[in-house]
Amino acid sequence: MKVYIVGTGYVGLVTAVCLADLGHLVCGVDIDPEKIETLQNGGCPIYEPGLTELLKKNLEEGRLSFKVDIGSEINEYDVAMIAVGTPERERDGRADLFYVAQTAKQIALHTTKNMLVVIGKSTVPIGTAQQISESLVSHNSVTSFHVGSNPETLREGNAVADFMQPDRIIMGGDIIATGCLRQLYEKIECPKVVTDTCSAEMIKLTANFMLAQRISSANALAQICEASGANIENVMQGVGLDKRIGPYFLQSGVGYGGSCFPKDTKNLIAIAKHHRIDHAIFQTVVDVNESQICYFMRKVEEMAIMTLKKRVIAIWGVAFKPETDDVREAPSIKIIKELLEDGAIVRVFDPVANVRREFSGKITHCDDMYEAVHGAEILLIVTEWECFKSADLKKVKSLMETPKIVDGRNIFNPSEMKQLGFKYSSIGRP
Ligand SMILES: NC(=O)c1ccc[n+]([C@@H]2O[C@H](COP(=O)([O-])OP(=O)(O)OC[C@H]3O[C@@H](n4cnc5c(N)ncnc54)[C@H](O)[C@@H]3O)[C@@H](O)[C@H]2O)c1
Numbered sequence: 001m002k003v004y005i006v007g008t009g010y011v012g013l014v015t016a017v018c019l020a021d022l023g024h025l026v027c028g029v030d031i032d033p034e035k036i037e038t039l040q041n042g043g044c045p046i047y048e049p050g051l052t053e054l055l056k057k058n059l060e061e062g063r064l065s066f067k068v069d070i071g072s073e074i075n076e077y078d079v080a081m082i083a084v085g086t087p088e089r090e091r092d093g094r095a096d097l098f099y100v101a102q103t104a105k106q107i108a109l110h111t112t113k114n115m116l117v118v119i120g121k122s123t124v125p126i127g128t129a130q131q132i133s134e135s136l137v138s139h140n141s142v143t144s145f146h147v148g149s150n151p152e153t154l155r156e157g158n159a160v161a162d163f164m165q166p167d168r169i170i171m172g173g174d175i176i177a178t179g180c181l182r183q184l185y186e187k188i189e190c191p192k193v194v195t196d197t198c199s200a201e202m203i204k205l206t207a208n209f210m211l212a213q214r215i216s217s218a219n220a221l222a223q224i225c226e227a228s229g230a231n232i233e234n235v236m237q238g239v240g241l242d243k244r245i246g247p248y249f250l251q252s253g254v255g256y257g258g259s260c261f262p263k264d265t266k267n268l269i270a271i272a273k274h275h276r277i278d279h280a281i282f283q284t285v286v287d288v289n290e291s292q293i294c295y296f297m298r299k300v301e302e303m304a305i306m307t308l309k310k311r312v313i314a315i316w317g318v319a320f321k322p323e324t325d326d327v328r329e330a331p332s333i334k335i336i337k338e339l340l341e342d343g344a345i346v347r348v349f350d351p352v353a354n355v356r357r358e359f360s361g362k363i364t365h366c367d368d369m370y371e372a373v374h375g376a377e378i379l380l381i382v383t384e385w386e387c388f389k390s391a392d393l394k395k396v397k398s399l400m401e402t403p404k405i406v407d408g409r410n411i412f413n414p415s416e417m418k419q420l421g422f423k424y425s426s427i428g429r430p
Contacts, residue, residue: 001184003027004077006070006103008035010046010159010259010326011121011152012083016066017051018163020058022187027077028066039066047325047352050160070106075113079180082107082132083121083152086263092273093266095125104132108139115144117180119173120197121152123204123264125271129172129197148173149197150181151204156258157323166190172200205271208264209285214249215256216288222252222428223295232428233410252428254335254382254408255292257320259328262289293334299406299425300339303378309343312401314376316369317383317409319353327353331408332382336363347372351385370399377401384409393420 001024005016008030016028030036035045042059044052058064067073074080084099100122107118118136120129133147149172154162168191171181178194185192193203222232232252240247256262269282304311320330327333332348336359339346346363348355349372354365366372369388373379373396381388389411397403397420405417407426417424 001025001079001180002077003184004029004074004080006030006080006082006107007084007099007122008032008039008045008066009083009085010048010156011154012081013039013044013046013055014048014051014154014159014163015081015083015121015152016064017055017058018160019184020064021054021164022185024063024184026058026064027073028064029068029070030066031069033068036066036068048156048159049323054160070103070110072110072112074107074110074116077116079117079119079184080107081119081121081150086122086124088263088266089270092270093263094270094274095123095263095267097124097128097131100124100128100132101135104135105139108136108143108145111140111143111145113143115146115176117146117148117177119148119150119177119181120201121150123151123208123260123267124201125267126198126201126205128201146174146176146180147197148177148181149200151200153204153207156326157321164188168193170200170203171195172197205264205268208260209268209282211249212256212261212265212289213281213285215251215253215261216285216292218250218252219255219292219295219427220288225428226430229430231430235428251410253292253384253410254296254331254427255289257328257330257332259320259326262286262329265289293331293338296331296406296408296427297335297338300378300380303404303406303423303425307342308339310345311378312345312347312376313339314372314379314400315346315348316350316372316379316381316388317353317385318348318350318355319383319385322383322385325353327355327358330355330383333358335380335382347374347376350383351387353383370395374399375401378404378406381405381407381409381411384411393417393422397421 003024003026005012005028008028016026020026038045042056082103086095089096129147129149136145171178171194225232236250240250265286318332349366349369404423410426
């Protein structure tokens with residue numbers, strides 16, 4: 001098929017590259033000329049394992065192209081997919097549909113053919129596909145548009161594999177839109193859930209809410225464990241073996257971040273409020289997550305003794321999770337802000353991500369993990385990158401001013417750390 005993808009960010013770019021690799025002819029479009037120039041030259045503007053190789057291959061084999069701005073070439077394509085950002089609206093937390101609306105208008109204005117399938121991939125409030133449809137018709141009364149919803153379920157850091165071998169594909173829309181989606185994904189074998197667009201949109205919000213809810217539950221339970229002498233890791237191992245519960249998303253830590261869970265949970269709360277549905281469960285998931293940073297910072301303050309002012313604090317990991325360069329809504333940002341407010345001197349290391357834009361000139365970015373701990377009084381572990389798990393801890397100890405670690409991701413064994421001579425604190429473990 002010929003696929004036109006609007007938005008070449010984390011979702012749009014992975015979708016474009018993977019659909020091209022499945023044999024489709026794909027054009028990725030973005031309003032950011034710098035991003036498009038990088039892509040046209042075979043460069044990848046984001047860090048995502050395996051993506052650069054696949055991008056180059058499909059460019060060379062002629063199935064993939066990129067261009068700035070939607071234009072009349074859209075008429076050469078069978079389907080247009082919308083993968084633009086839907087950031088949180090400041091006023092009420094609802095997803096801001098400005099970019100989606102802009103895209104729908106541009107698609108309508110440039111389409112002259114009889115029929116076009118338009119698929120929403122962005123995460124949106126329920127009913128957005130219908131609004132896209134109304135917008136298309138209001139700007140173009142000639143073309144027959146069929147709007148579907150195919151919310152993206154990939155995980156950053158594992159996006160290519162998730163796209164190619166997903167647990168399921170959600171297809172919402174009328175028979176023409178879902179027929180188009182079936183054809184698009186015919187080479188991918190997995191359960192395909194075919195439904196209406198509202199349910200498809202709700203599936204995405206529900207999945208992210210349920211996952212965020214599990215993390216917040218694990219974090220709230222970790223606090224009980226720590227206060228009462230239980231070990232959250234052992235507790236969750238025991239609990240996760242219950243087939244009704246399963247082992248995933250039960251890790252406690254510094255809380256969830258990233259471009260999806262924080263905004264999608266708040267979007268769901270705004271939607272619930274709009275419908276006068278006011279159950280505490282929705283807000284509690286967000287509140288627990290926000291309070292988890294305070295819980296972590298209390299540990300840091302206790303470890304620092306008396307004050308953080310002028311204390312050198314090292315941070316390992318600023319990405320919101322391993323294997324990505326994404327720092328949107330990352331817990332590291334809130335932690336660094338608090339440390340700076342308290343007058344600490346902050347040194348960070350992350351294998352691929354950085355927070356230079358957020359803290360320009362205010363903190364030191366180090367070139368390796370050992371450089372970061374040089375002279376530090378406390379090391380904070382904020383992202384569980386593999387390289388940290390195999391760190392030479394004797395070397396770390398010798399480089400630090402005082403051997404103290406607050407581990408927000410529970411990557412080390414508390415008794416081993418004690419044996420090595422560290423003062424060590426983690427989440428939910430005695
Ligand atoms: N990042 C994820 O892991 C993930 C996973 C599933 C779903 N989603 C959802 O997918 C959507 C996109 O997320 P993302 O992380 O890829 O965002 P992103 O910010 O990385 O990318 C969005 C891209 O859209 C471009 N854009 C904006 N307006 C445009 C327009 N009018 N025409 C062309 N391009 C335009 C921007 O320049 C940007 O490159 C969001 O709704 C998000 O919630 C994200």
